[in-house]
């Protein structure tokens with residue numbers, strides 16, 4: 001059959017039969033590409049061909065088609081398989097091929113490259129690149145070309161049958177057989193020397209094909225895996241059947257390798273439409289390996305996951321455990337801190353109970369410009385300081401000292417103050433407090449107490465802060481207690497007491513330890529303060545007046561001991577109780593080695609005085625520490641000043657200062673030794689100075705009586721009233737201007753109940769008549785002893801002062817109550833006139849002391865109305881200066897033994913006018929009355945009541 005034998009519109013079957021012998025195709029190709037198929041085997045005309053063409057010679061059939069396909073492939077057009085022309089074959093491929101041929105023909109005639117729409121093989125064979133065929137037809141055709149017809153036919157028939165076989169397994173079997181046959185046929189007629197070459201070329205082609213397929217397969221698998229991207233989540237695919245083949249390959253089954261490869265190649269070639277599913281042993285192995293790896297990875301991932309999970313559980317358990325432990329620890333820590341705090345409180349309470357002097361140690365930092373050599377301080381803890389010592393102090397080269405608290409060089413003023421705040425606050429509760437700074441010159445005493453030269457909010461010292469605190473508390477307690485605060489500021493310079501609040505304060509003042517409690521510098525200005533700015537102003541003024549000088553050690557060395565005394569009086573608005581507290585803030589002059597400080601002249605004199613007074617302080621401390629009966633307070637003005645704080649019932653705190661310089665280590669160690677000794681001194685429990693309502697009532701009664709008495713007096717000009725006195729100190733509260741008042745007594749001298757109650761039997765039994773007044777005073781009732789001998793002395797003084805007028809008015813008035821000067825002060829107008837105005841500049845040393853003592857009670861006692869009454873002076877009594885009658889030792893003895901306390905000097909001097917008065921004015925029974933004060937001043941302690 002040829003082309004013209006085909007009907008106009010052939011059916012598919014007709015078309016197939018028309019093409020089956022290949023003649024049409026070959027001719028068409030030769031037309032398009034002349035000479036492409038040199039020899040076309042024509043059909044025999046003498047033979048009647050059956051309808052199905054079965055009679056067609058196999059040779060003709062194969063020859064034409066083979067030649068056609070080879071040529072078409074050479075041109076680069078899509079091919080088809082022989083089986084496609086069989087019944088049931090893929091005719092579409094044949095059509096594609098023909099259409100491609102048509103396109104090729106058109107492109108040739110038009111000269112334009114027409115894209116081939118129907119085929120996959122578009123590259124010209126001349127490109128030199130290896131064709132990746134969808135099937136192995138070309139290869140097979142090449143093989144077939146050189147074979148004898150018969151075997152090839154058989155092989156091809158077998159191939160056809162294989163291709164139609166759907167079952168892979170059976171395909172494998174038939175393919176392997178056919179390949180075996182093919183190979184055998186191929187090699188059958190070859191000479192032995194040609195066989196290796198043929199086999200080699202065969203193998204090369206097989207390998208090439210195999211590699212291509214494997215790569216392809218691998219790619220397809222990878223893409224499939226990536227597309228799935230569920231390596232870890234998708235259930236593992238069961239290995240396809242090919243795995244078994246792969247396994248067989250691995251296990252080296254009976255088939256020879258070459259044949260197996262050939263078989264697989266042909267198998268792959270038959271299944272080109274589903275390449276990803278093809279059986280590829282190399283790829284399979286790699287896939288298998290990869291799957292293994294993936295599996296391993298999965299396994300390790302899951303083990304890591306489970307490990308992580310375990311770790312997470314473990315971690316959360318540990319975390320919870322640690323949390324619990326932390327909670328317990330933090331509880332324990334806070335408990336520990338609480339215990340520490342409690343311990344500290346208890347320790348302080350014990351100290352308070354024992355009355356120990358508290359000692360805080362402060363280390364000064366190196367100063368700017370100082371060679372920052374290594375410090376002599378080896379270490380510091382909260383309460384312990386260790387000093388590197390020169391060899392002589394110990395083998396280990398260090399010595400430790402323990403105090404209530406140790407502050408390092410970095411401690412701020414606020415930190416230092418905060419620790420002593422409770423102490424300061426107790427002043428408002430009626431306690432007497434003394435804080436003093438001790439240490440070598442230049443070690444930072446003034447810095448602690450007042451601050452540096454240029455003050456800032458952070459650098460202000462204890463003094464300013466303490467007063468600020470007092471004012472704050474005062475404001476807080478406004479609704480319950482009404483406080484008044486007064487300030488004195490003095491210095492002891494070369495054993496002279498000077499008033500720092502007076503610009504012309506060169507006048508010598510006296511310290512009057514007239515009572516067990518008393519620190520008395522009565523002549524010093526006392527100034528009311530209502531705010532911290534008042535205090536700052538006063539302190540500035542005081543600092544300006546302070547004697548400072550330059551030494552080799554300190555540019556601005558304090559050459560004196562300074563003392564800021566704060567008096568506080570509070571009145572409980574509900575109960576009427578009076579609280580009196582007093583606080584001394586003392587900045588001592590620094591001890592210095594005169595050879596080191598290189599002082600001469602006045603500075604040397606100052607240094608000697610300073611050292612002498614400090615050594616007296618040391619003696620006092622030593623005596624107190626040893627609980628000696630005799631304590632030498634009177635050996636210096638300093639110890640006199642501190643007497644009540646060191647030996648009384650005050651709360652006392654010493655700041656011991658040390659310099660860090662190694663060359664000051666000797667002074668440092670002796671300072672710390674001294675401080676340790678101070679810390680061992682027990683003063684006894686501090687007591688608050690409270691005056692209850694009962695006492696006040698009694699006082700009011702007394703005042704009433706005095707008023708009655710005063711009313712009856714006919715000569716008001718002889719009596720001075722103090723009613724107008726606005727406050728206990730008789731000073732102008734309106735401003736903070738220092739008011740110099742000579743005759744003042746520190747309030748603790750008169751205000752402390754403890755002092756008053758601590759009177760001797762002799763004092764209690766005091767009885768006397770007021771000379772010339774007819775008034776008999778008996779001081780023997782238990783109630784009447786609440787005023788101490790100071791009060792009595794005052795009475796004595798005043799009774800003498802006013803004796804004439806009183807006597808004349810009420811000659812026979814006798815009272816069994818104490819008659820302190822208060823009475824006269826408050827209810828005898830004009831009494832004050834003649835007293836305070838001492839001659840300016842007059843040295844009224846002893847006498848003033850007497851006056852002060854006498855007037856102290858008047859100064860401090862509250863009147864019934866709540867107002868204070870100012871003490872009266874000795875009035876017209878002589879202000880003559882008298883030499884001291886008693887030596888210092890006697891005075892010291894007095895101070896340590898209240899029962900033997902000598903009366904104030906004034907009383908002795910006042911005896912003269914009293915006596916004369918008594919002599920002049922006999923009593924009714926003809927006996928003269930002597931002043932009851934006699935009893936207090938006799939060394940024997942007897943009461944000299946004259947009947």
Ligand SMILES: Nc1ncnc2c1ncn2[C@@H]1O[C@H](COP(=O)(O)OP(=O)(O)OP(=O)(O)O)[C@@H](O)[C@H]1O
Nearest residue numbers: 364441442443444445446447452554557558589590
């Ligand atoms: N804690 C400190 N921080 C900073 N500077 C300090 C400190 N303590 C002292 N200083 C400085 O050291 C110098 C000496 O201090 P200060 O005058 O207070 O010593 P002092 O013990 O009062 O000396 P003196 O006894 O000679 O009067 C001053 O310049 C002071 O400012």
